[in-house]
Amino acid sequence: MDWSNLWSFIWIFFWSFAFIAYLFALFAIIGDLFRDHELNGWWKAVWILFLIFLPFLTALVYLIARGNGMAQRSAKAASDAQAATDAYIRQTAGGSASPSDEIAKAKALLDAGTISAQEYEAIKAKALGA
Known part of the structure; x- marks a missing residue:
């Protein structure tokens, strides 16, 4: 096995991962x-221009200087x-209906004949929490 090819592959893999x-x-x-x-x-x-012309340094400075705010905005977006x-x-799901609506x-449905009186009473008891 040619070790130079193996190390070339590892080197390319490392830089691909970094990129x-x-x-x-x-x-x-x-x-x-x-955001x-x-x-x-x-x-x-200004941040965008610096990201274009000095990408690695600007990304590092941004993450250090604004990292806490970045985490807070990300958490707020996730919770929203x-x-x-x-x-x-x-x-x-219709779970927001009040008991009187249900x-x-x-x-x-009872008046239309879709459900029976026993089913109506069961729905009514469930809506009232009994």
């Missing part, structure tokens, strides 16, 4: 810049997305 990790950091920084509503637009432009998902699930719907 992909840098791209992840770069996109995270750009996403954070546009930050407190930062002036001119400062955002989770809250929106929970609200959508509750709305779709009883009224059950009464309409």
Whole structure:
């Protein structure tokens, strides 16, 4: 086995990993810049220009200088997305209806003959928590 080929492969693999990790950091920084509503637009432009012309140094400085705020904005975005998902699930599942709404719907179904009186009483008891 030729060791020079093995070390070349390892070297290429290492630099490929470093480049992909840098791209992840770069996109995270750009996403954070546009997520930050407190930062002036001119400062955002300055950060972007520095990311273009001095990419590694600027990414390192950004992560050191604004890392805490970046983590807070990311956590807030995640919690907002989770809250929106929970609200959508509750709305779709119909779990947000009040007991009186559920009883009224059950009464309409009873009047239409869709459910029996026993089913209506069961729905009413469930809605009232009994």
